[in-house]
Amino acid sequence: MMNETDLKLFARNVRKETLEIVYKAKASHIGGAFSMVDLLTILYNGILNINPHDPHWKDRDRFLLSKGHACSSLYTTLALTGYFPVKDLQSYGTDGSIYLSHASHKVPGVELSTGSLGHALPVGCGLALAAKRKQENWRVFILVSDGELDEGSNWEAILFAPQHRLDNLVLIVDYNKIQSMGNVKDVIDLHPLREKFLAFNWNVIESDGHDFNQLQKAFSGLPIGGLKPTVIIAHTIKGKGVQFMENKLLWHYKSPSEKEYKEALNLLENLE
Amino acid sequence: MRTAFITKLAELARKDDSIFLIVGDLGFSVVEPFANEFPARFLNAGIAEQNMTGIAAGLAKEGFNVFTYSIGNFPTLRAMEQIRYDVCYHNLNVNIVSVGAGFAYGSLGASHHATEDIGMMRTLPNMRVFSPGDPLEAQLVTEYVANHPGPSYLRIGKAGESLVHKPNQDISIQKIIPVIIKTNSDTAVIATGSILNYAYEYLKENQEKPYDLYSCPTIKPIDKDSLVKLAEKYSQLITLEEHQKSAGFGSMILESFHDLMEKYPDFVLPKIKRIAIPDAFINVSGSQTFLRQQMGLIF
Numbered sequence: 001m002m003n004e005t006d007l008k009l010f011a012r013n014v015r016k017e018t019l020e021i022v023y024k025a026k027a028s029h030i031g032g033a034f035s036m037v038d039l040l041t042i043l044y045n046g047i048l049n050i051n052p053h054d055p056h057w058k059d060r061d062r063f064l065l066s067k068g069h070a071c072s073s074l075y076t077t078l079a080l081t082g083y084f085p086v087k088d089l090q091s092y093g094t095d096g097s098i099y100l101s102h103a104s105h106k107v108p109g110v111e112l113s114t115g116s117l118g119h120a121l122p123v124g125c126g127l128a129l130a131a132k133r134k135q136e137n138w139r140v141f142i143l144v145s146d147g148e149l150d151e152g153s154n155w156e157a158i159l160f161a162p163q164h165r166l167d168n169l170v171l172i173v174d175y176n177k178i179q180s181m182g183n184v185k186d187v188i189d190l191h192p193l194r195e196k197f198l199a200f201n202w203n204v205i206e207s208d209g210h211d212f213n214q215l216q217k218a219f220s221g222l223p224i225g226g227l228k229p230t231v232i233i234a235h236t237i238k239g240k241g242v243q244f245m246e247n248k249l250l251w252h253y254k255s256p257s258e259k260e261y262k263e264a265l266n267l268l269e270n271l272e
Numbered sequence: 273m274r275t276a277f278i279t280k281l282a283e284l285a286r287k288d289d290s291i292f293l294i295v296g297d298l299g300f301s302v303v304e305p306f307a308n309e310f311p312a313r314f315l316n317a318g319i320a321e322q323n324m325t326g327i328a329a330g331l332a333k334e335g336f337n338v339f340t341y342s343i344g345n346f347p348t349l350r351a352m353e354q355i356r357y358d359v360c361y362h363n364l365n366v367n368i369v370s371v372g373a374g375f376a377y378g379s380l381g382a383s384h385h386a387t388e389d390i391g392m393m394r395t396l397p398n399m400r401v402f403s404p405g406d407p408l409e410a411q412l413v414t415e416y417v418a419n420h421p422g423p424s425y426l427r428i429g430k431a432g433e434s435l436v437h438k439p440n441q442d443i444s445i446q447k448i449i450p451v452i453i454k455t456n457s458d459t460a461v462i463a464t465g466s467i468l469n470y471a472y473e474y475l476k477e478n479q480e481k482p483y484d485l486y487s488c489p490t491i492k493p494i495d496k497d498s499l500v501k502l503a504e505k506y507s508q509l510i511t512l513e514e515h516q517k518s519a520g521f522g523s524m525i526l527e528s529f530h531d532l533m534e535k536y537p538d539f540v541l542p543k544i545k546r547i548a549i550p551d552a553f554i555n556v557s558g559s560q561t562f563l564r565q566q567m568g569l570i571f
Contacts (some may be wrong), residue, residue, distance in 0.1 A: 130330060157323045163318075
């Protein structure tokens with residue numbers, strides 16, 4: 001496991017590379033891509049049991065990104081972890097590129113194409129069930145956005161996972177409190193989210209989604225046990241890392257201008 | 273037909289330990305033989321078809337050859353996007369089985385009438401569409417999809433359908449299969465699904481009708497060679513299906529003939545009549561036979 005300084009450095013590099021590809025491709029969704037960077041950083045630096053040189057290694061932990069629109073930071077995380085060269089991402093969002101601006105399973109390390117919301121948790125339940133039925137020990141991690149918990153398919157799966165004792169399944173909620181058209185609490189309020197999951201018979205961990213010490217504790221020692229799935233509710237900040245993007249709905253959509261790109265890059269380089 | 277399916281699936285599962293059956297809390301007194309014999313490869317996913325289909329995709333990603341099973345529109349339309357994106361886009365081994373094609377659940381009403389499913393399923397890339405006409409075809413289709421990777425849709429009848437073919441008859445379900453061949457017929461009926469039996473009985477009783485009868489259990493991919501042969505032999509074709517006219521089986525035949533005309537400039541298109549549901553729902557109770565008559569699915 002990396003120390004906190006190295007984790008911060010990795011996360012900063014993910015944000016810088018993500019900013020660059022989103023800027024060059026004139027793409028969207030940088031706010032949601034940045035809110036989950038620290039979660040990806042912890043996962044890909046000591047939590048997930050993976051081999052970047054063998055993406056299909058059969059005993060690997062499976063990671064599914066459900067909020068496929070935020071894939072820019074997943075791609076950069078995968079590149080910086082060694083799945084493919086960082087320079088390959090220069091084609092992100094361009095004609096003929098495998099680096100689509102929604103998560104694509106053609107990209108090494110991406111388990112499932114996503115983009116329509118509410119798909120990865122049911123598929124993840126299928127993966128976790130397969131591991132159970134085959135008596136294999138790998139785990140399944142699924143990262144969802146808060147807004148996509150509006151989708152009924154997620155709640156079908158949230159009912160299903162404890163019924164089938166899928167303790168090898170970990171759901172991570174990137175709870176940045178802003179969804180496509182406004183604040184989560186003003187659109188479809190999720191509060192009290194912890195109590196909802198407890199009532200559905202899940203293990204619940206809440207964590208600051210940007211504090212590596214807290215995240216380290218949250219993600220270590222999974223599965224927790226009790227024959228239940230686990231949800232990690234990660235309280236995050238949309239646009240985290242670039243002050244003028246933080247907690248701003250606009251950055252769900254906006255592509256940075258040249259001025260904003262330079263300013264954001266400068267802010268990231270001077271990040272603690 | 274559902275018993276024929278489950279019997280065949282259990283038989284296949286004895287040899288192939290990747291076969292996995294998921295039901296959407298339906299199949300009472302049908303699926304138990306499989307569930308009891310293969311508990312580790314059986315799952316009742318509950319009344320949650322989107323999740324069921326996502327789970328099927330997950331299991332298929334891990335090497336299982338998955339069959340999802342429910343009735344009417346539930347395993348198809350209810351989970352349409354999971355089928356399109358999770359199953360078809362990833363080209364996974366998920367075989368969707370729906371019991372109660374057409375008006376098989378007649379008196380249960382429009383919620384249970386599977387009359388748009390062919391159209392929905394056949395537009396999906398990678399998806400193959402099967403609509404067996406009798407229990408023998410249902411068994412052969414089940415065996416075929418179990419042995420051919422990729423997504424497929426099996427639209428089967430309910431219970432008690434008669435055999436149209438002879439038991440153990442050697443038929444190729446990928447082709448358009450001759451059922452009744454009279455001398456000097458200039459018209460052929462091509463039926464898909466359990467309405468085949470209606471056509472079979474009708475044409476047996478009405479010998480004076482100069483119609484030959486064919487069954488087409490494989491709607492997609494349609495067998496182009498069979499179509500060319502039919503066009504050479506008959507001046508008129510009648511398609512018969514228990515499905516909306518729009519985007520259904522007859523539409524598939526028309527489109528396929530059109531493609532053949534583009535490919536072969538000399539190709540002569542036979543006259544084609546489509547018997548199908550005329551863009552309508554039905555809102556009265558009735559048996560399958562009654563509802564077929566109401567919708568004009570008769571000669």
